[in-house]
Amino acid sequence: MALGRRRLLIGFAGAGGLAMAGCAGEPTPPKPATIRFDPPPGAHDVDARSPGTVTVTDGTLRSVEWIDETGRSLPGAPAPDHRTWTSAEPLGYGHTYTARAVAQGEAGDVTGTATCTTVRPQQLIDVSLRSANLVELAENDTYGVGFVLVAQFDEPVDRAAAERHLKVTTQPAVTGAWYWLDDHNAHWRPERYHAPGTRITIEADLFGVALGEGRYGLRNQRVSVIIGPAHVAIADDDTKQIEVYDNGNLVRTMPTSMGKGGTSVVGGRYLSFWTRPGIYTVLDQNDPVIMDSATYGLPTNSGGYRTSINHAVRISHDGIFVHELASTMWAQGNTNVSHGCLNISPNDAAWFYDFVIPGDVVEVRNTGGDPLDIWQNGDWSVPWSDWLRGGTPA
Template identity: 90%
Template structure:
């Protein structure tokens, strides 16, 4: 009897096992791969700075073609897991793209296509990054402590739009500001002269940026320059001496003769013979240079000149130089006889010529005439409170 009952229990267990096996679920169907494009299909006026991307869910990429309107393939590469693809360059201006991607998933291969168009500017604007001497900056150039950054745009721009994409950083850090002469010219400087050894990096990230009235930036730029020793020359009309300082130490005192003063009108043009008071910086040097007063409106038959001058250091855009003039040595240190330049002896002029670099400071004090204007190279003559207004009238 015991054995029979046991067999009966085993029989029920076997029957139950068969019943459970019969209730199992069918396997889920294979998932198809899905493909997503960015920019999304049909997008217009795509940001030129953006990159094309393809992303696959539930699968991996087999191939991607991203072709512009000329038939050129946009270069790009998949990620190591082959689930994404990214173009190697931005989409750029004025393109119509057609993209095709093939992905493989559990259900086999799937194919997807897309089209998009990028912004087509009315005009492309470029900017020239210069120092005050209007020469393009080059990587690791060295300038004096009076260095001023000049951004010159080839067409008028929206000032606020541009400033968002002009970045100036300094090491050590210092606060600076932009001052706009007009809608094409912006200057940047800090409140005080730069510290010797400062590195200044300028980044103009303008490519793909709207600059107003359908204009966009042509390209991005980045350049770094260095600040050299603190060379400051102080020309004082009360003493008629120029004191030259190197990192705060007086290294030379030079007698000078400055502008004789007075004004005149020649051919309807107003001319001043003062050496205007203010803070100049060295723009460039020439040895020799031909000085021709006719270039600023004073012909030789009206008391002007045209002559070759040695060791000439230009400090203004309207023709003020620190230069050699042996003929005025009798006046240097006691009488002003020039048309506006600062005359030196040949020996002093040669020394000064060799000592200075662009961006070094020349402060002119106690002379007559109107104060130095910014267009003449008078950036540092503008009070900081006024500079912070950015060139916008009060």
């Protein structure tokens, strides 16, 4: 019996030993590398802002080619671990790409290919970033505290889509809003005049953005401007004086003669001879400027004029200036005799011309006629509550 028991135990031990040896001997198969493209193969109307990317699982990239329809290679670079590759520029508009990547894994090299097409706009739209004088902004330009930002699109746009990609930041921070005059033009300002020294940065990130009816943004733009000293001139028809303030300090008082008032219809065109009440800003300066009343419908044979004027500061788009006129010095400070401009003496005009910059404020108070309209350069004349209603909801 003892011998039989020993043989049985050896038999069990031997069987167990053979079983364990069999499990340990099965090799683990090598994992093949997997390649993923983004945009995925066969994608159409891909966002022009998207980069091209290649990602590898269980391996590393050996090479990547991303070629457009012209044979141009899209530039790009792999990550340090060679598990991803990203293009150095967006895919852009209207391209057909063929991508090829080779990756190395435990199972050896694998190759992947893909094709995709990007969105093809019916039309590309650009925007000009300007001040109220319609001159394009340049980096670090200086403007007065009444600066208004103008975004002027060269074609009609979806206002909400465009506004989402127009970003204005200020240092120090203030709240501002856009007011759309029409589908081409949007103006931005805060509730109150800017603080001197404020830096305003405008970013129009419109490249790749759908702006309605098959139109897309042409490019991205960014520009910063600076607000200078607080120059505010207050022209009061009750006193017929212009008080000029520099950072809150009264620095000059200038007698003036403003619009004589009344209206007329000439050649079927309605004309007003008031200096409209409201808040203007300086648009530009000319020394001299040729003033021709025929440009707004009043020919010389109907009481108009064409003459050269020195030291003229333009404050409206329809031809209102603060300018010198020696021939009306008798009226300056007591009687309004102009067609709408603010006449001042040659000495005062030369000083004012040198003092102001675009964006400085000229407030006209207590005159007759209709209030200044926004199209005339009356952005600051629009009450803040109305300005907010003129913007596009988010």
